[in-house]
Amino acid sequence: MTDLWTVVITCPRPRNRAVDTFHTQPDKVARLAATWFPAGAEFTLTARTVRLSCSYNYPPKLEHLHEQLAAALACLYLDTRVGKGYRLPRPVRTEIRLDDIDGGR
Template identity: 45%
Template sequence: MTQPRYTLTITCRRPLNRARDDFHVQPERIARALAAFIGAEAELTLTARTAQLNVSDLAQLPNPKYWQQRMGEVLDCLWMDVPRVRGDYQLPSPVRFEIRETPA
């Protein structure tokens, strides 16, 4: 029997920019930040209203708190205003998590 794999999607309101222009959210900068903090298998989509992180093919059931912190690190690196409380990134609410089991 094969082990299940998981896909995680986190969606929240888009944080405010700390920069005056959008140099920080160019596709190549997003790709570099994702590669540095999460890995090549991740995808970050930014719209005018939302930020969505999608991580697929995870070998274990995802820990939402861990992944929320990883998303906060990426958004902070992209010059987004993601506050920290006692060292933990606080994504803008509401934060929605979707965990799906994918075929092996």
């Protein structure tokens, strides 16, 4: 049996640390998703929200995934730095779905 863990994380968009929006252009957001997250990850950045959807063949560590997303957002000059680490703005909504991708064989 092959399982696929799909995780969707949604949170408010952090405030912009840069003077302009150059760092949050769609091509830069797509490049960030391809660099930081598994192939096929969907990363959406709107004026109000951040949404990441990605799949794993193993149960992901949610705390690590939240911190990874916050660090990636910091690369887009969004304000997620807290002390020496990174944190997503609250509230954070995390959905996990477990799918049996080979039908139980």
